[in-house]
Amino acid sequence: xxxxxxxxxxxxxxxxxxxxxxxxxxxxxxxxxxxxxxxxxxxxxxxxxxxxxxxxxxxxxxxxxxxxxxxxxxxxxxxxxxxxxxxxxxxxxxxxxxxxxxxxxxxxxxxxxxxxxxxxxxxxxxxxxxxxxxxxxxxxxxxxxxxxxxxxxxxxxxxxxxxxxxxxxxxxxxxxxxxxxxxxxxxxxxxxxxxxxxxxxxxxxxxxxxxxxxxxxxxxxxxxxxxxxxxxxxxxxxxxxxxxxxxxxxxxxxxxxxxxxxxxxxxxxxxxxxxxxxxxxxxxxxxxxxxxxxxxxxxxxxxxxxxxxxxxxxxxxxxxxxxxxxxxxxxxxxxxxxxxxxxxxxxxxxxxxxxxxxxxxxxxxxxxxxxxxxxxxxxxxxxxxxxxxxxxxxxxxxxxxxxxxxxxxxxxxxxxxxxxxxxxxxxxxxxxxxxxxxxxxxxxxxxxxxxxxxxxxxxxxxxxxxxxxxxxxxxxxxxxxxxxxxxxxxxxxxxxxxxxxxxxxxxxxxxxxxxxxxxxxxxxxxxxxxxx
Ligand code: F6P
Numbered sequence: 001x002x003x004x005x006x007x008x009x010x011x012x013x014x015x016x017x018x019x020x021x022x023x024x025x026x027x028x029x030x031x032x033x034x035x036x037x038x039x040x041x042x043x044x045x046x047x048x049x050x051x052x053x054x055x056x057x058x059x060x061x062x063x064x065x066x067x068x069x070x071x072x073x074x075x076x077x078x079x080x081x082x083x084x085x086x087x088x089x090x091x092x093x094x095x096x097x098x099x100x101x102x103x104x105x106x107x108x109x110x111x112x113x114x115x116x117x118x119x120x121x122x123x124x125x126x127x128x129x130x131x132x133x134x135x136x137x138x139x140x141x142x143x144x145x146x147x148x149x150x151x152x153x154x155x156x157x158x159x160x161x162x163x164x165x166x167x168x169x170x171x172x173x174x175x176x177x178x179x180x181x182x183x184x185x186x187x188x189x190x191x192x193x194x195x196x197x198x199x200x201x202x203x204x205x206x207x208x209x210x211x212x213x214x215x216x217x218x219x220x221x222x223x224x225x226x227x228x229x230x231x232x233x234x235x236x237x238x239x240x241x242x243x244x245x246x247x248x249x250x251x252x253x254x255x256x257x258x259x260x261x262x263x264x265x266x267x268x269x270x271x272x273x274x275x276x277x278x279x280x281x282x283x284x285x286x287x288x289x290x291x292x293x294x295x296x297x298x299x300x301x302x303x304x305x306x307x308x309x310x311x312x313x314x315x316x317x318x319x320x321x322x323x324x325x326x327x328x329x330x331x332x333x334x335x336x337x338x339x340x341x342x343x344x345x346x347x348x349x350x351x352x353x354x355x356x357x358x359x360x361x362x363x364x365x366x367x368x369x370x371x372x373x374x375x376x377x378x379x380x381x382x383x384x385x386x387x388x389x390x391x392x393x394x395x396x397x398x399x400x401x402x403x404x405x406x407x408x409x410x411x412x413x414x415x416x417x418x419x420x421x422x423x424x425x426x427x428x429x430x431x432x433x434x435x436x437x438x439x440x441x442x443x444x445x446x447x448x449x450x451x452x453x454x455x456x457x458x459x460x461x462x463x464x465x466x467x468x469x470x471x472x473x474x475x476x477x478x479x480x481x482x483x484x485x486x487x488x489x490x491x492x493x494x495x496x497x498x499x500x501x502x503x504x505x506x507x508x509x510x511x512x513x514x515x516x517x518x519x520x521x522x523x524x525x526x527x528x529x530x531x532x
Pocket of ligand 1: 490
């Protein structure tokens with residue numbers, strides 16, 4: 001595969017970048033038409049791209065690059081079920097999970113839609129039973145609490161979405177444990193009653209060490225609380241692509257909710273992995289989450305690149321990463337309910353595109369996925385925003401919600417005003433003169449951002465937003481020549497941890513040729529300070 005730098009479309013962008021040396025958002029934003037021209041709406045949501053270091057020519061050159069990399073072709077292959085996850089020879093079809101049930105999407109010649117509809121029906125029936133307290137635990141008491149044990153994509157999506165929609169929870173109380181650190185599961189179990197708790201083991205592979213260890217702790221806790229002879233199966237649910245392993249763990253077949261191997265972990269919240277969310281908000285609201293994502297899928301598939309939100313998000317990210325050498329991207333939701341957004345997008349983006357080797361097995365030779373981080377505003381303003389205003393140039397996404405679900409008008413006005421003031425300050429900056437001659441208060445400005453305004457934070461708009469990020473990551477992966485759907489980076493550490501844990505269990509130090517690791521293991525094993 002040709003390197004990005006070899007594409008003449010990329011070289012045109014390099015020349016254009018040079019020509020933009022004197023571009024400044026302070027002047028650009030003085031053009032009254034710019035906001036309207038560079039804002040893309042989908043329903044009542046808007047994505048304002050006018051605070052970017054871009055002219056119409058920039059956008060058209062970026063779009064040319066997208067065509068040269070055949071973004072549309074790859075997109076269509078993804079939606080049609082082609083095996084674009086080449087290293088694992090799998091289709092990538094999280095979009096099918098939210099497609100119209102009448103769609104015909106085939107993998108190996110078989111339409112996957114009836115199976116998806118069937119799974120959703122089973123999930124809804126089970127959730128209705130739990131939510132209406134028609135199902136009970138081993139001692140006959142109703143289920144009041146649900147503990148989701150999972151990690152990575154089996155935790156981040158459901159945890160983020162359920163936290164964002166907490167105000168509309170009307171089902172059992174949700175709890176999440178992901179870390180293998182025993183403090184996490186101990187703390188979670190300490191507040192729960194085994195008689196009224198449902199433990200969900202969420203793991204696509206049902207082999208992930210952290211999840212299996214925590215699931216075993218939870219099962220022992222159930223046995224201790226309910227007795228050896230209790231029907232533990234009434235307290236267990238599994239969400240997995242490996243039903244045989246879930247059954248071997250003691251989950252009743254009717255409580256195993258599956259999904260296919262073409263659903264990547266970090267794209268799995270739309271599948272059975274979303275069961276905890278459905279338990280908390282109910283099947284109807286869950287359907288609305290899927291509908292929001294479906295509408296963004298439709299937009300991504302049908303809009304011209306000029307008016308295509310994920311394409312614009314992706315291309316502008318490439319512009320900064322590869323032409324301006326900016327290595328990070330910050331997410332700033334001005335809505336406390338989206339506090340975990342950055343954590344969620346972090347896995348989606350960094351596990352997908354944090355790679356150096358392309359689909360053809362060769363080094364791609366260009367910058368790939370940026371460091372994603374973020375915190376809600378206004379807290380972020382009192383933390384790391386100093387660096388974003390003056391220290392480094394980091395493209396930002398501001399996300400705000402117009403209508404809050406509270407009636408504290410002063411708070412909300414202040415929140416939105418801060419959001420708009422931050423992106424304005426980043427773009428416009430402050431001159432020496434405006435700073436009253438105080439050089440410490442000069443802000444060079446010209447710092448790019450997108451502002452996303454959602455009419456309200458309901459399941460539909462949450463689905464819409466998350467699908468936009470998914471497709472942004474997709475677009476970037478195609479431009480960089482990556483397979484965004486595997487994750488070799490986690491394997492090496494996993495393998496080494498296995499050797500070390502086995503050694504530590506026997507009191508031996510498994511870190512040959514590495515004095516630091518050997519010393520650390522010895523310090524953890526032996527309290528007498530002995531050298532190894
Ligand atoms: O971090 C690697 C990873 O494979 C993620 O992609 C995935 O979301 C997570 O582990 C959990 O995997 P599983 O659902 O199989 O337990």
